Amino acid sequence: MDKVIIAQNLSLAYSKDETIINKANFSIDSGSFVFITGASGSGKSTLLKSLYGVLKPIEGSLVVGGVELKGVSNAKLNFLRKHLGIVFQDYKLVKEWTIEKNIMLPLIINGYEKSITQSQVDSLLKHVRLQHQVGKYPLELSGGEQQRVAMARALAHNPILILADEPTGNLDDYSSQLIWNLLEGANEQLKTTVIVVTHHIPETMKVDYKHYHIEFGEVHEVI
Amino acid sequence: MKSFKNHISLVIALVSILFSLQIFTIVDRSINAYKENLAKNYSLVVVSQKTLQPKELTNKITALSSVEQLSPDGIIKKLNTGISKKNIELLKITLPKFYKFKLKRYPTPAELQKIKKELLAYPYITKVETFSNTHDTTYKLLLLFKNVISVLAISILLVTILLIFKELRIWQFKHNERMNIMGLFGAPTWLRSAVLFRLSIVDAFIAFAVSFVIFSYFSSSPWVKEQFANIGISIVIFDRVYDSMIMLGVSMTVSILLASFIVLGHKEEV
Numbered sequence: 449m450d451k452v453i454i455a456q457n458l459s460l461a462y463s464k465d466e467t468i469i470n471k472a473n474f475s476i477d478s479g480s481f482v483f484i485t486g487a488s489g490s491g492k493s494t495l496l497k498s499l500y501g502v503l504k505p506i507e508g509s510l511v512v513g514g515v516e517l518k519g520v521s522n523a524k525l526n527f528l529r530k531h532l533g534i535v536f537q538d539y540k541l542v543k544e545w546t547i548e549k550n551i552m553l554p555l556i557i558n559g560y561e562k563s564i565t566q567s568q569v570d571s572l573l574k575h576v577r578l579q580h581q582v583g584k585y586p587l588e589l590s591g592g593e594q595q596r597v598a599m600a601r602a603l604a605h606n607p608i609l610i611l612a613d614e615p616t617g618n619l620d621d622y623s624s625q626l627i628w629n630l631l632e633g634a635n636e637q638l639k640t641t642v643i644v645v646t647h648h649i650p651e652t653m654k655v656d657y658k659h660y661h662i663e664f665g666e667v668h669e670v671i
Numbered sequence: 672m673k674s675f676k677n678h679i680s681l682v683i684a685l686v687s688i689l690f691s692l693q694i695f696t697i698v699d700r701s702i703n704a705y706k707e708n709l710a711k712n713y714s715l716v717v718v719s720q721k722t723l724q725p726k727e728l729t730n731k732i733t734a735l736s737s738v739e740q741l742s743p744d745g746i747i748k749k750l751n752t753g754i755s756k757k758n759i760e761l762l763k764i765t766l767p768k769f770y771k772f773k774l775k776r777y778p779t780p781a782e783l784q785k786i787k788k789e790l791l792a793y794p795y796i797t798k799v800e801t802f803s804n805t806h807d808t809t810y811k812l813l814l815l816f817k818n819v820i821s822v823l824a825i826s827i828l829l830v831t832i833l834l835i836f837k838e839l840r841i842w843q844f845k846h847n848e849r850m851n852i853m854g855l856f857g858a859p860t861w862l863r864s865a866v867l868f869r870l871s872i873v874d875a876f877i878a879f880a881v882s883f884v885i886f887s888y889f890s891s892s893p894w895v896k897e898q899f900a901n902i903g904i905s906i907v908i909f910d911r912v913y914d915s916m917i918m919l920g921v922s923m924t925v926s927i928l929l930a931s932f933i934v935l936g937h938k939e940e941v
């Protein structure tokens with residue numbers, strides 16, 4: 449099976465004094481569903497940051513979608529990121545844009561046609577149950593609603609890999625289930641690889657999944 | 672309202688740059704026009720033992736614009752106390768010739784000295800009166816005025832540049848977040864900075880339009896025209912083609928430079 453991510457001896461750090469992830473080895477099959485758990489501050493977000501190339505490996509190698517991220521060029525990184533769907537822990541919505549425009553961003557960057565873009569945004573808003581908020585700006589929404597906008601944006605361009613950092617962190621049970629259904633749907637129907645950082649793995653998971661746990665800078669699979 | 676606030680501070684800074692630039696241009700033009708006036712009213716008086724050839728002189732000394740002989744009648748009249756007509760004719764021939772020399776432009780004191788020297792090099796030219804005292808004072812006054820205006824214009828420019836740098840910080844802060852997010856989804860630099868460049872071009876244009884309207888109004892105002900007429904100079908206060916092009920160019924350059932600084936200074940946050 450194709451590997452969408454291969455990490456070998458991967459070490460990550462923000463400064464020389466403190467390594468957050470220490471010589472991790474793991475690989476993720478294309479089309480799989482992966483959970484990453486770990487205590488607060490264990491390095492879950494840090495690991496995701498390395499997968500979308502914000503934090504470069506200080507040691508070892510990390511290949512995502514066939515692109516080696518150690519010493520990657522800007523052009524290659526942009527190329528990779530166009531095919532990723534990321535839900536950030538702090539959402540990272542553009543405040544001065546309406547929620548539709550926010551959801552449109554990956555479609556614009558990928559050069560979709562206007563008509564396709566519009567219908568895609570409409571259907572995504574329905575999927576995350578935000579049709580009634582059309583025309584609003586992120587700061588006019590609740591935290592949970594903003595999180596769902598971020599989710600819709602991550603799904604917009606049918607990415608090959610979805611990276612979601614605690615995507616249900618601010619949601620009630622009903623909305624959380626909505627998000628899990630969307631992620632499972634993308635994984636099942638579009639064969640999208642999904643990596644989710646979470647504190648609780650939902651009991652209702654229908655698809656097979658892998659589970660990695662981070663502790664003391666080590667990444668190990670939970671079987 | 673929101674977008675108005677986005678534009679106003681940069682527009683104000685750009686307008687003040689265009690203002691100081693145009694005011695400086697107007698002062699420079701006024702001084703040049705005034706110098707021309709002075710040159711027209713200014714002349715040297717040259718005393719020569721023989722008749723001069725005006726053509727020859729203006730060819731040799733390029734600063735000269737015209738040479739005109741002064742009639743000796745006035746001087747003779749003063750001496751005319753019982754001298755016979757025959758003697759007067761004789762006097763006229765023996766009396767040195769007086770000439771009035773006009774210059775092409777108002778000379779600096781150094782230029783004036785040079786012209787004087789060149790003239791005195793002719794053996795038959797015995798005296799050159801430059802009225803240098805009056806000349807020097809007028810010239811120094813003019814220089815002083817120009818320097819004061821230059822200092823003023825430069826101070827305005829400095830303050831504006833400081834203002835713009837402060838604005839740059841605010842812009843950087845405001846646009847960094849959006850540029851960062853766009854970058855995380857793989858937007859190339861041109862796309863990330865498109866909004867910024869569009870904004871800066873629009874602002875540059877607004878600043879130009881504001882200045883254009885103000886100076887068009889200013890230059891056609893009867894009161895302003897009267898003021899210039901009072902000091903006896905006529906200049907183009909605002910050239911709607913030439914000055915406009917300079918204004919638009921300066922405005923665009925400053926604004927686009929500002930945007931480029933932000934784009935080049937942008938770094939992805941970890």
Ligand SMILES: Nc1ncnc2c1ncn2[C@@H]1O[C@H](COP(=O)(O)OP(=O)(O)O)[C@@H](O)[C@H]1O
Pocket residue numbers: 462468486487488489490491492493494495941
């Ligand atoms: N931008 C940053 N600069 C420096 N240190 C950071 C930064 N982000 C996170 N850290 C540190 O890295 C460690 C792991 O953080 P993070 O990956 O965010 O944990 P979590 O597992 O809760 O997502 C923490 O000790 C945190 O303080």
Ligand SMILES: [Mg+2]
Pocket residue numbers: 492493494537613
């Ligand atoms: Mg985290």
